[in-house]
Amino acid sequence: MFSDFIELIGAFVLVLAILQITSDRLYFSIKVYAVQSFFVSISILSIGIYSSSFDLYVSSFLTLVIKTFIIPYALFKTIDEMKIKREIKAFVNITNSLLVISAIIIFTFLLTRYINIGGSVIAKEIFPISLSIIFIGAFIMVSRQKPITQLIGFLTLENGIMLVATSVTYGMPLIVEIGIFFDVIVGATMASLIIHHINHDIDDMDATSLSDFKE
Amino acid sequence: MQTLLMALLQFFIILGISPFIAGLMQKTKSLIRGSIGPSVFQPYFNIVKLMKKEVVLSNQSSYISIIAPYIVAVVPITVAGFLPVFDSNTLMSFSGDIIAMVYILALGTFFLALFGFDQGSSFGGLGSSREMTVASLAEPAFIMVIFTFALQSNSTNISHIFDSMRGDIFFNYPVSSTLALMALYFVTLAEAGRIPIDNPETHLELTMIHEAMILDASGRNLALLEIGSFVKTTIFLTLFSNIFMPLGFYDTNNIWTIGFSIFIYFIKMSTLGVIIAIGELTLAKLRYFRISDAMMFGFVLALISMVTYRL
Numbered sequence: 001m002f003s004d005f006i007e008l009i010g011a012f013v014l015v016l017a018i019l020q021i022t023s024d025r026l027y028f029s030i031k032v033y034a035v036q037s038f039f040v041s042i043s044i045l046s047i048g049i050y051s052s053s054f055d056l057y058v059s060s061f062l063t064l065v066i067k068t069f070i071i072p073y074a075l076f077k078t079i080d081e082m083k084i085k086r087e088i089k090a091f092v093n094i095t096n097s098l099l100v101i102s103a104i105i106i107f108t109f110l111l112t113r114y115i116n117i118g119g120s121v122i123a124k125e126i127f128p129i130s131l132s133i134i135f136i137g138a139f140i141m142v143s144r145q146k147p148i149t150q151l152i153g154f155l156t157l158e159n160g161i162m163l164v165a166t167s168v169t170y171g172m173p174l175i176v177e178i179g180i181f182f183d184v185i186v187g188a189t190m191a192s193l194i195i196h197h198i199n200h201d202i203d204d205m206d207a208t209s210l211s212d213f214k215e
Numbered sequence: 216m217q218t219l220l221m222a223l224l225q226f227f228i229i230l231g232i233s234p235f236i237a238g239l240m241q242k243t244k245s246l247i248r249g250s251i252g253p254s255v256f257q258p259y260f261n262i263v264k265l266m267k268k269e270v271v272l273s274n275q276s277s278y279i280s281i282i283a284p285y286i287v288a289v290v291p292i293t294v295a296g297f298l299p300v301f302d303s304n305t306l307m308s309f310s311g312d313i314i315a316m317v318y319i320l321a322l323g324t325f326f327l328a329l330f331g332f333d334q335g336s337s338f339g340g341l342g343s344s345r346e347m348t349v350a351s352l353a354e355p356a357f358i359m360v361i362f363t364f365a366l367q368s369n370s371t372n373i374s375h376i377f378d379s380m381r382g383d384i385f386f387n388y389p390v391s392s393t394l395a396l397m398a399l400y401f402v403t404l405a406e407a408g409r410i411p412i413d414n415p416e417t418h419l420e421l422t423m424i425h426e427a428m429i430l431d432a433s434g435r436n437l438a439l440l441e442i443g444s445f446v447k448t449t450i451f452l453t454l455f456s457n458i459f460m461p462l463g464f465y466d467t468n469n470i471w472t473i474g475f476s477i478f479i480y481f482i483k484m485s486t487l488g489v490i491i492a493i494g495e496l497t498l499a500k501l502r503y504f505r506i507s508d509a510m511m512f513g514f515v516l517a518l519i520s521m522v523t524y525r526l
Contacts, residue, residue: 094508
């Protein structure tokens with residue numbers, strides 16, 4: 001019953017990851033990311049209650065504060081400063097991305113049936129779900145043109161890693177998790193800075209125009 | 216005898232509640248916007264008023280315009296006979312299954328589109344063409360959701376599917392069921408013509424889909440078309456509530472438990488109506504050419520739902 005609840009939350013995270021693919025507005029993407037992080041933090045909290053480990057409570061709290069509030073706030077601020085247009089440019093259009101995503105997810109579910117995880121796993125279905133989220137994040141990173149959506153892809157991927165790490169292994173050591181959070185914050189800040197510079201230097205948000213700098 | 220009585224009671228409950236749900240959605244939206252809005256029972260008064268008025272038909276129209284409103288109204292009413300509310304013996308449970316139900320509903324959509332074309336006005340044809348596009352995009356997602364539940368319960372009989380949902384299916388397959396739920400929500404919005412797909416309130420020619428088709432209808436014809444659309448919305452919500460909120464009692468002979476089940480059904484339907492109304496207020500209508508993306512989202516969710524169940 002308890003593992004079913006965790007799988008239910010995991011399914012919501014997966015639905016939000018697919019919804020992320022369909023968005024063509026930056027504001028909407030960031031909102032979807034915030035809600036997704038909220039569900040990830042609930043999932044971590046419930047695993048923490050299940051295995052009664054203090055580290056997971058801290059991790060869940062940090063996820064809630066950093067990923068649901070601080071990073072989306074910083075991204076909103078970046079967008080407002082840039083006056084970026086609302087549309088997201090993509091190499092692959094939305095309908096085709098959805099088809100690719102469905103193939104990826106089906107493949108992931110097939111693949112994980114052949115992987116034998118030793119030890120006691122809390123929620124069996126979380127493993128393929130979070131692996132799919134990692135692949136979806138990677139797909140967003142390669143299929144979008146603007147750096148800010150690529151950043152959102154990276155953050156989605158990181159959510160997937162967080163989910164798989166807590167659900168399969170009862171959480172990492174606290175120091176590693178804090179390191180990961182630090183990584184994400186620094187990554188997001190660096191990316192915002194770089195986006196700012198790209199926008200300032202070449203008056204365009206398109207990452208493809210970076211190849212113009214080649215000699 | 217008792218079975219027939221129960222079946223008739225369920226049938227009339229679904230028919231009776233359907234204008235109320237439409238009125239409730241309208242009232243919720245008005246209240247949240249800060250206005251008072253028409254009464255919850257306004258759709259009943261509208262239907263009675265329209266029934267008394269005479270029918271005006273365009274001189275371009277053929278016999279299709281005379282028969283189409285009746286077919287559009289009768290098709291969802293027939294389908295209402297398939298759906299259980301508190302007892303698995305429904306009026307039509309001896310014949311047909313959930314796939315038949317889907318395609319009987321498609322017959323109503325077909326005649327509604329014909330009615331739009333038959334008026335000879337450009338709005339009708341425009342609305343019909345859009346409606347058929349949306350219907351053809353929504354159908355794969357819908358049928359895929361149906362297949363998921365048919366696989367999970369090893370049957371395509373509606374009462375049987377609802378019976379096994381009442382068991383533990385939702386918690387046996389949480390991932391599959393959640394994805395199917397989301398997909399069915401999108402299909403419901405598309406088929407009932409609610410906001411991300413179609414705006415039921417506006418008469419702006421750029422955005423209307425359903426309203427464009429019934430623009431030329433008047434009097435009794437308009438009443439019949441409205442009854443058709445109310446009952447269709449209620450059918451989708453009943454399907455939704457029976458699958459995803461399996462509360463209340465089933466197959467009891469005690470009069471009190473039956474009353475309690477009807478009450479629970481009423482609460483479930485009102486909750487869904489309010490949820491959809493709030494969803495309408497928070498979302499903007501999608502551009503017409505983005506509807507395919509929304510429906511593709513529903514289809515992909517339904518597909519993944521089926522595959523995760525089987526794997």
